[in-house]
Amino acid sequence: MDAMTNAEARTAVRTSPFFSVCDIHSYYGESYIVQGVSFDIEEGDIVALLGRNGAGKTSTLRTLARASDPELKGGEIWLRDEPVHKYRDYQAAAAGIQIVQEDRRIIPGLTVEENLQLAQIAKPKGWPIEKIYDHFPRLAERRHQEGITLSGGEQQMLAVARALAREVKLLLLDEPYEGLAPVIVREIEGIVRQIKELxxxxxxxxxxxxxxxxxADRALILDMGQIVFExxxxxxxxxxxxxxEYLAI
Known part of the structure; x- marks a missing residue:
C-alpha cells in the first residue's frame, strides 16, 4: 500500500476531531488577547471554558464564532472538514456554529415568534418553531409578546431558542447565567441539560x-489568553x- 501523502495525512488528522482549534491568536487592535490556544472537542461533549475576568474567555468564544472583533491573526479552526478560520461570522453560522452572546441581542420591536422567524430567514434552518415551543413552553405562552419585555431568564431562553432555530452543530454560550436569580439559573441549567441530551x-x-x-464533560481553563488546564x-x-489558583473559588 502506498504511503499517505503529506496532504492526506494532514486531512486525516484534522478530520478526526469533531471540532479542532489549532494555535489561534487574536487581537483587539494592538492588544494581544488570545495567545496560541489549541484544543479538540468530540461531538456531543459539553465543555466549560473557564478563567478569571480578563482571562480571554469571551474573546476566545468570539474568535471561534468568527466575529469581526477580535481579529484572528494566526492558527486554524476546523469543524470537521470546514475551514472555519477562513470564514466570516455569517459563514460560520451557516456552517453550524451558533453563538449566544452575553447581552442576548434580542431585537427590539419584534415579538418572541418574530425573533425566531427572523433567525430562520437565512438557511440552513434548524428546529421548526413548534419544536422550539415544545422545549421552551414559556416562550410558547409569550409568543406574541415583544422580546425585549421578557424577564432576564426568558430573554436568555429566547436567545438560546433563536440559536437552535438555525442549524446548530456547535453551540457557544457566553455567560448564560449572568444577572439571573438562582431560581432562573436552575431553569437555564435544565435547558442546557436538554441540549446535552440531544x-x-x-x-x-x-x-x-x-x-x-x-x-460539563470537560473543562478548559484560560489564564492571560493561554490554556493552563485541559x-x-x-x-x-x-x-x-x-x-x-485560576478561578478564585
Whole structure:
C-alpha cells in the first residue's frame, strides 16, 4: 500500500476531531488577547471554558464564532472538514456554529415568534418553531409578546431558542447565567441539560464555574489568553487548589 501523502495525512488528522482549534491568536487592535490556544472537542461533549475576568474567555468564544472583533491573526479552526478560520461570522453560522452572546441581542420591536422567524430567514434552518415551543413552553405562552419585555431568564431562553432555530452543530454560550436569580439559573441549567441530551456539542463560558462544571464533560481553563488546564470537569471540581489558583473559588 502506498504511503499517505503529506496532504492526506494532514486531512486525516484534522478530520478526526469533531471540532479542532489549532494555535489561534487574536487581537483587539494592538492588544494581544488570545495567545496560541489549541484544543479538540468530540461531538456531543459539553465543555466549560473557564478563567478569571480578563482571562480571554469571551474573546476566545468570539474568535471561534468568527466575529469581526477580535481579529484572528494566526492558527486554524476546523469543524470537521470546514475551514472555519477562513470564514466570516455569517459563514460560520451557516456552517453550524451558533453563538449566544452575553447581552442576548434580542431585537427590539419584534415579538418572541418574530425573533425566531427572523433567525430562520437565512438557511440552513434548524428546529421548526413548534419544536422550539415544545422545549421552551414559556416562550410558547409569550409568543406574541415583544422580546425585549421578557424577564432576564426568558430573554436568555429566547436567545438560546433563536440559536437552535438555525442549524446548530456547535453551540457557544457566553455567560448564560449572568444577572439571573438562582431560581432562573436552575431553569437555564435544565435547558442546557436538554441540549446535552440531544447531543448538541456545546462550549459554555461562565463566571459561575461550579454551575458550569456540574453540567460539563470537560473543562478548559484560560489564564492571560493561554490554556493552563485541559481535562475532565470532575477533576476541576475535585481540586480546590486548582480552582483557587485560576478561578478564585
Amino acid at each position: 447531543g448538541i456539542t456545546t462550549i459554555i463560558v461562565e463566571q459561575n464555574a461550579i454551575a458550569a462544571l456540574e453540567l 481535562g475532565s470537569a470532575s477533576a476541576v471540581l475535585e481540586d480546590p487548589e486548582l480552582r483557587n
